[in-house]
Amino acid sequence: MSAVLRGLLGRGRAVGKESWMQKANIYGNPPTEKIGPFASMVCLSVFAVTILGPAGWVLHHVPEYRKRE
Numbered sequence: 001m002s003a004v005l006r007g008l009l010g011r012g013r014a015v016g017k018e019s020w021m022q023k024a025n026i027y028g029n030p031p032t033e034k035i036g037p038f039a040s041m042v043c044l045s046v047f048a049v050t051i052l053g054p055a056g057w058v059l060h061h062v063p064e065y066r067k068r069e
Contacts, residue, residue: 058065
């Protein structure tokens with residue numbers, strides 16, 4: 001695996017050539033639309049359930065996973 005990564009990363013660097021710098025496409029303008037508190041709470045709730053749901057499921061079923069059949 002490391003040989004593959006070394007090969008991919010090595011292609012970008014050339015000995016004797018000038019290096020170039022990448023610029024990030026970051027824009028610092030204020031948002032054009034306001035997001036209300038209800039939309040914020042819905043988004044945060046969905047995010048929390050998406051992250052914590054599977055972890056809670058696994059932790060709840062640990063005793064079943066420990067049983068040896």
